[in-house]
Amino acid sequence: DGGITQSPKYLFRKEGQNVTLSCEQNLNHDAMYWYRQDPGQGLRLIYYSQIVNDFQKGDIAEGYSVSREKKESFPLTVTSAQKNPTAFYLCASSGPDPMVYGYTFGSGTRLTVV
Amino acid sequence: KNQVEQSPQSLIILEGKNCTLQCNYTVSPFSNLRWYKQDTGRGPVSLTIMTFSENTKSNGRYTATLDADTKQSSLHITASQLSDSASYICVVSEGYSSASKIIFGSGTRLSIRP
Numbered sequence: 748d749g750g751i752t753q754s755p756k757y758l759f760r761k762e763g764q765n766v767t768l769s770c771e772q773n774l775n776h777d778a779m780y781w782y783r784q785d786p787g788q789g790l791r792l793i794y795y796s797q798i799v800n801d802f803q804k805g806d807i808a809e810g811y812s813v814s815r816e817k818k819e820s821f822p823l824t825v826t827s828a829q830k831n832p833t834a835f836y837l838c839a840s841s842g843p844d845p846m847v848y849g850y851t852f853g854s855g856t857r858l859t860v861v
Numbered sequence: 862k863n864q865v866e867q868s869p870q871s872l873i874i875l876e877g878k879n880c881t882l883q884c885n886y887t888v889s890p891f892s893n894l895r896w897y898k899q900d901t902g903r904g905p906v907s908l909t910i911m912t913f914s915e916n917t918k919s920n921g922r923y924t925a926t927l928d929a930d931t932k933q934s935s936l937h938i939t940a941s942q943l944s945d946s947a948s949y950i951c952v953v954s955e956g957y958s959s960a961s962k963i964i965f966g967s968g969t970r971l972s973i974r975p
Contacts, residue, residue: 751904763946780960789865789950789965790905805961837904846893846954847964 750774753838753853759861760825760832764801768823768856770838771818779821779844783807784835784855793836833860863888865953865966873972878941882969884934884951892954892962895926896936899948899968908936908949938971946973 751772755796772779778797782790792805796815796830810829815821821840836856840849865886873916886894893912897905909918909925911934918925922945924937938945951966 778960782965787870787967789967791965792960792963795960804960810895839904845960846895846910846952849895849907850897850905851905854903857902 751838751853752856753836753856755856756854758858760857760858763824763827763861765824765826766858767834768825768838770821770823770853771819772821772840772851773819774802774851775818776840776841776842776851777841778841779815780839780841780845780850781805781811781821781823782837782839783812784837786846790837818834832858834858863870863953863955863964865951865964866875867949867951867966867969868927869969870967871970873974874941876943876973876975879937879939880941881891882936882938882949882954882971884929884936884949884966886934886953886966888932888953888955890956891929891932892956894925894927894934894954895952896923896934897950897952899950901947903913905941941973943973943975946971 754769779792780795794813796802812824837852838853868883895910896908899905911927922939948968950968955962
């Protein structure tokens with residue numbers, strides 16, 4: 748079955764620590780995205796990539812970094828510079844136009860600072 | 862500022878009843894609008910897409926309407942089932958659907974009681 752896989756499902760971060768969230772897709776989609784979801788707010792775009800070895804900042808990129816070395820993979824690193832990282836993180840992929848084709852979302856990673 | 866506002870924030874209804882969720886947007890120029898369903902702890906799944914020229918679109922027991930003049934959309938759920946308990950998210954794109962031009966509403970949390 749084609750789909751998009753995020754891991755881990757739950758992640759705990761200590762103060763000052765970097766953590767990396769994994770996102771893998773086998774849908775042959777060129778475009779991949781990272782969103783952050785907080786209670787009572789709409790999804791906010793962190794980073795997106797429309798092609799391998801290229802990515803763009805979204806609305807809330809500060810304190811995050813990404814890489815896109817393979818078409819299938821788009822890992823997100825939450826750095827110590829992100830002061831409020833506790834949130835639900837969603838990875839998605841899509842065809843050329845995400846509204847026309849629709850996003851395919853992963854099941855999310857819930858990150859908690861301890 | 863382009864915005865997408867949904868109402869109510871939360872709703873509880875009895876199984877078998879109908880309900881209507883609202884989405885008002887100020888996005889301009891408008892391209893298209895999608896409704897997503899998000900189960901707790903999961904990623905959103907697309908229900909419908911509507912373009913500027915469409916007024917109504919159905920997907921089983923879900924019917925979406927769009928009034929592009931008043932910039933309002935609604936999602937009507939008929940004969941609700943326990944599995945309809947979820948958050949419903951309205952998503953609107955501005956012009957060409959680059960990820961940076963897609964705006965998510967904060968969602969309506971629907972609970973179906975037996």
